């Protein structure tokens with residue numbers, strides 16, 4: 612027989628009354644995307660870019676050589692230009708960038724789908740920070756945490772830097788939670804099928820039949836491929852698997868070049884400018900590497916891309932949106948989280 616314990620608290624847990632409170636153990640799921648400035652204004656964009664472009668995982672140039680270029684040139688010229696671009700896509704009604712708002716919606720919908728977990732979102736750069744969200748999860752009793760970097764294709768500049776930031780936080784914890792990081796999902800059948808189905812429906816709803824579907828991925832310096840980053844191969848595999856499920860020609864390109872070095876090719880802008888002369892005048896464009904629409908899709912592809920294509924003689928251009936927090940996107944995220952939580956939920 613177990614005798615009543617004089618040290619047992621009113622909540623029935625064995626701990627002396629002068630012991631710090633210990634919440635009931637829970638599972639946390641933190642989805643993490645890249646991040647946006649806090650406002651579409653030069654000052655906020657400068658703060659955001661200073662953090663982002665100081666990350667050695669993003670700019671692989673020795674700090675002593677890079678910081679003078681960043682502080683002396685880029686942070687003096689780019690923020691004003693980028694702020695204008697952000698202003699053209701900002702959701703003023705809901706008060707945020709599309710990336711932040713879609714990511715917040717994804718976390719809210721995922722929380723409904725996984726009522727036994729505490730689901731939240733964070734941004735690698737800007738707000739809400741990974742540190743603030745992990746502190747909250749820990750305070751809420753999350754003894755096991757799954758981190759989901761929102762990048763289907765792994766790269767050191769995205770997935771790895773999320774894990775680095777989480778590791779920085781872990782270093783400061785006396786009582787560390789158990790931690791998992793979701794695997795990239797570039798060839799997961801649920802991802803491929805969700806994209807193919809979404810593109811089939813998006814293409815069927817157009818008032819023209821495209822000659823091609825262009826699949827565009829965020830670019831990376833070409834050097835990262837030679838250094839062994841699997842990103843390029845992951846993108847190629849996603850595009851091949853999606854293309855096999857569609858009945859029109861699919862072309863892969865890379866966008867968002869930054870700086871003078873060579874990036875992964877072919878480039879989106881050069882391709883859109885060249886296609887009309889080759890007889891391809893009707894295109895649809897989709898961005899499978901972005902789980903949520905953002906500056907790079909809504910402005911660079913849907914606005915600038917259209918101008919480049921039509922300026923070169925293209926007649927029909929359509930941008931197919933990302934999965935965002937639409938039901939197909941949430942079903943996919945739920946599947947991915949359940950895949951990587953295997954064993955944890957059952958043991959509770």
Ligand SMILES: C=CC1=C(C)c2cc3[nH]c(cc4nc(cc5[nH]c(cc1n2)c(C)c5CCC(=O)O)C(CCC(=O)O)=C4C)c(C)c3C=C
Pocket residue numbers: 645646647648669670689693708710762766768769829830831832842867869900901904905906907
């Ligand atoms: C300078 C180097 C950059 C690398 C390398 C890079 C890789 C990379 N980025 C994404 C996803 C996103 N990038 C976004 C914006 C963005 N990216 C860079 C630079 C690099 N990205 C800059 C300077 C910016 C800011 C905007 C600008 O000033 O042009 C975004 C959108 C953010 C938003 O708020 O909407 C995303 C998403 C991936 C997936 C990737 C490597 C695989």
Ligand SMILES: [Fe+2]
Pocket residue numbers: 829867
């Ligand atoms: Fe980027």
Ligand SMILES: [Fe+2]
Pocket residue numbers: 843844845847
């Ligand atoms: Fe490759």
